[in-house]
Amino acid sequence: MATNRQFVLAQRPDGVPDDEDFDLVETDVPEPGPREVLVRTRYLSVDPYMRDRMREGESYAEPWAVGDALRGAVVGEVVESNHPDYEAGDTVTGNLVWADYAVADGADVVAVETGDLRDSVALGVLGMPGRTAYFGVTDVLDPDPGDTVVVSAAAGAVGSVVGQLAKLNGCRVVGIAGSDAKVEYLTDDLGFDAGINYADADVADALAEAAPRGVDAYFDNVGGDITDAVFAHLNVRASVAVCGQIALYNEEGVTMGPRKLPRLVETRARVEGFLVGDYAPRFEEASERLAQWVQSGDVQFRETVADGLENAPDAFVGLFEGENVGKQVVRVEAEFDGS
Amino acid sequence: MATNRQFVLAQRPDGVPDDEDFDLVETDVPEPGPREVLVRTRYLSVDPYMRDRMREGESYAEPWAVGDALRGAVVGEVVESNHPDYEAGDTVTGNLVWADYAVADGADVVAVETGDLRDSVALGVLGMPGRTAYFGVTDVLDPDPGDTVVVSAAAGAVGSVVGQLAKLNGCRVVGIAGSDAKVEYLTDDLGFDAGINYADADVADALAEAAPRGVDAYFDNVGGDITDAVFAHLNVRASVAVCGQIALYNEEGVTMGPRKLPRLVETRARVEGFLVGDYAPRFEEASERLAQWVQSGDVQFRETVADGLENAPDAFVGLFEGENVGKQVVRVEAEFDGS
Numbered sequence A, B: 001m002a003t004n005r006q007f008v009l010a011q012r013p014d015g016v017p018d019d020e021d022f023d024l025v026e027t028d029v030p031e032p033g034p035r036e037v038l039v040r041t042r043y044l045s046v047d048p049y050m051r052d053r054m055r056e057g058e059s060y061a062e063p064w065a066v067g068d069a070l071r072g073a074v075v076g077e078v079v080e081s082n083h084p085d086y087e088a089g090d091t092v093t094g095n096l097v098w099a100d101y102a103v104a105d106g107a108d109v110v111a112v113e114t115g116d117l118r119d120s121v122a123l124g125v126l127g128m129p130g131r132t133a134y135f136g137v138t139d140v141l142d143p144d145p146g147d148t149v150v151v152s153a154a155a156g157a158v159g160s161v162v163g164q165l166a167k168l169n170g171c172r173v174v175g176i177a178g179s180d181a182k183v184e185y186l187t188d189d190l191g192f193d194a195g196i197n198y199a200d201a202d203v204a205d206a207l208a209e210a211a212p213r214g215v216d217a218y219f220d221n222v223g224g225d226i227t228d229a230v231f232a233h234l235n236v237r238a239s240v241a242v243c244g245q246i247a248l249y250n251e252e253g254v255t256m257g258p259r260k261l262p263r264l265v266e267t268r269a270r271v272e273g274f275l276v277g278d279y280a281p282r283f284e285e286a287s288e289r290l291a292q293w294v295q296s297g298d299v300q301f302r303e304t305v306a307d308g309l310e311n312a313p314d315a316f317v318g319l320f321e322g323e324n325v326g327k328q329v330v331r332v333e334a335e336f337d338g339s
Helices: A049-053 A119-123 A128-141 A159-168 A180-189 A203-210 A224-231 A261-267 A276-296 A309-319 B049-053 B119-123 B128-141 B159-168 B180-189 B203-210 B224-231 B261-267 B276-296 B309-319
Strands: A003-009 A022-028 A036-045 A071-081 A091-097 A101-105 A109-111 A148-152 A172-177 A194-197 A215-220 A234-242 A256-258 A270-273 A303-307 A327-331 B003-009 B022-028 B036-045 B071-081 B091-097 B101-105 B109-111 B148-152 B172-177 B194-197 B215-220 B234-242 B256-258 B270-273 B303-307 B327-331
Touching (some): A003 A309, A036 A091, A071 A101, A091 A101, A128 A159, A148 A159, A148 A224, A159 A172, A159 A215, A159 A276, A194 A203, A224 A234, A234 B261, A261 B270, A303 A309, B003 B309, B022 B309, B036 B091, B091 B101, B091 B119, B128 B234, B148 B224, B159 B172, B159 B276, B172 B180, B172 B203, B194 B203, B203 B224, B215 B224, B224 B234, B234 B261
Parallel strands (some): A148 A172, A234 A270, B148 B172, B148 B215
Antiparallel strands (some): A036 A327, A071 A091, A270 B270, B036 B071, B036 B101, B091 B109
C-alpha cells in the first residue's frame, strides 16, 4: 500500500497562522468506494477565505473542527475510477483535501480542459478567482465606460483579473498593491492606468492624484485602512463590491473602524457583499469567456507556485504577507507507485 | 410696513444645538420681485438633516454660513403674487426660510391640495417624509411578501410610513422606537407586528425574539448602536436602505464603530444610501399613491405641532431627543396686517 500525506488543522490559529496550526499526517492512500474516484493531486489552491474556516463561530462557510482535514480547490489526475464519467488519466478539479491523494464522489469533481495552459489555471484565472472577478465586475459593479474603477489586492489572483476586465469595459483602472514591483506589473504588464503602493504611500492622498474624478466603483479584496481611504473618495452613486477582507481575517472578534453609513447617505453609494458560489449556475459562462480572453491575450495572468505539499501552510500564510503575485498554488505531484 | 421675524444661524452648534445657535431677527416683510410670490408661513418643517447643514465641511447639502437664514420645507398662503401661476389665497409649499413671511420665485413653489386634511400634511405624510418612505420601500428595499422588515425611528415621520407600506406589501414589520408609548402606537394603531423600545431593551436580544427568522430588509433612520445591533441579524441577501443617521448628526468628525463590511461578505447583503431628492421626477407618483392610502385609511399618521415661530429651534432640537411622534411641524400663522 502506498503512503499518503494529508494536512489536518492541529489547532485554531491565534492571529496569523503558523506551522504549529497544521499537522501533516501519514495515512494509507484511500480506496475509492462506489461511484468514487481516486485523485492524485497536481496543484492545490490556498485562498484567503480559508482563514475564516479555521476560526470558531459562524461565517459563510462551516468552520473546520480541530483535527479536520484542510480542504480546498485541487486539480489532479484520476488514478482509479468507480464512476462511469471518469477514467484513469482524466484531469479533474474539485473541492478536495490537502493531500497527495484524495477520494471524491464522481459527482463532486469536474473535468478540466485547459488546452495549452498548465492545469493550475483551473485554480486561478479560469477557476474560482477568475470567476469571482468576472461576476464581481459584470454583475455587482457593472461600471460604465469612462468610470474610474479601483481594486485592492490588485496584483492578486482576483484583483489582477478585475482590473483587466474593467479595462476591457473602457474604464479608468487604479490598482492598490503592496510593493513597487507589483505596481509596475499592474501598469506596465496589465495596462492599469495607475497603481498605488500602499506600503509606501498615504492611500487617500495617492487616490486624489490617481483618481482625480473620484471613484465610481471599488472592488474590495482587503477591507481595513485601505478601504477606509477609498471610501473617502467615493463618488455619488458609486458601487462597492465587497469580495474579501484579508486585512481583518487574522483579527479576533469584531474590529472597529470609521463608520461608513453616513458616507453612504452623502454619496448614495451601494455596497454589496458577494460570494462567487452564489453564481454557480453561471460558472460555465464565466469560464468560457475568461478562456477566450486568456486565449486572445486580453487577460494576462501570473501564478506563484510553491513546490511540495509540505509547503502548503507557508504558501497559505504568505497570502497574508502579500508574497504572491497572481494566483498562489502549491504543486504537489506525488509519484503514484501503483502498489 | 408690517414686521417679519426670521431665524438665522447664530453660530455653528457644538454637539446638540441649543438656543444660542439660533437668532430670531426682525426685518421688514420682504417685497416680492418680478415673478416672485410673497408667502405667509402656516407651518414649517424641522428635519434631522438640517443638523448637517449647520456644520462646516462637505455633505450632500451645502453647509449654511453663520448668519444665513435657516431654510426648509414650508407650507403657507400666497399673500401677494407677481407670478402668473399663483394668486393671493393660494396654498403653496416650497423650500423657504424659517420666517413669518418669505418670498420665492413662483417656479420654486408648488400648489398644495390636501383635501380635508390640514395643510401640514404637505410637510409630512404627503410631503418629503412620506415620499422618502415610499421610494425607500418600493425602490431601495423592495421587500417580498413574508420578508421581515425592520425600521428604526419607527414612530417618526418617515419610519411610521415605512412600516405601514411594508405591511401593505405583506411583510412582517418590526419597529424600533424610544419609548413604550411609541411602541404601543406602532403595534396597536399602525399594525406593526412587533416593536422594540431601545431605551429599555438590548436591541440585539430583542430582535432575536421580534425577528426570529432574521432581518431581510432594514430601513435605517438612525445609525449608531441600534444599527449595529440590526446588522448582527441580517439574513443572506438582506437589503439595507440608509436614509438617516440621526444618532451621529451631533458628533463631530468621523465616529468609530464595529466594521460592517465583513458582515456583508457573510450575508451578501446590499447596503444603499439614498436621498429622496434623487427621485424628484417621480414625486407626483409618490404623493398620489400616498394620498390614496391616507384616504383609504391604509396609511395613518400623526403630527407633533409646536406653536409659534419662536419655538422652531426647540422643536428642531427635540427631534434628537425623540420628543416627536410622527411629523414634527411648527405652526406659525402670523397675522398679516396688510399695511
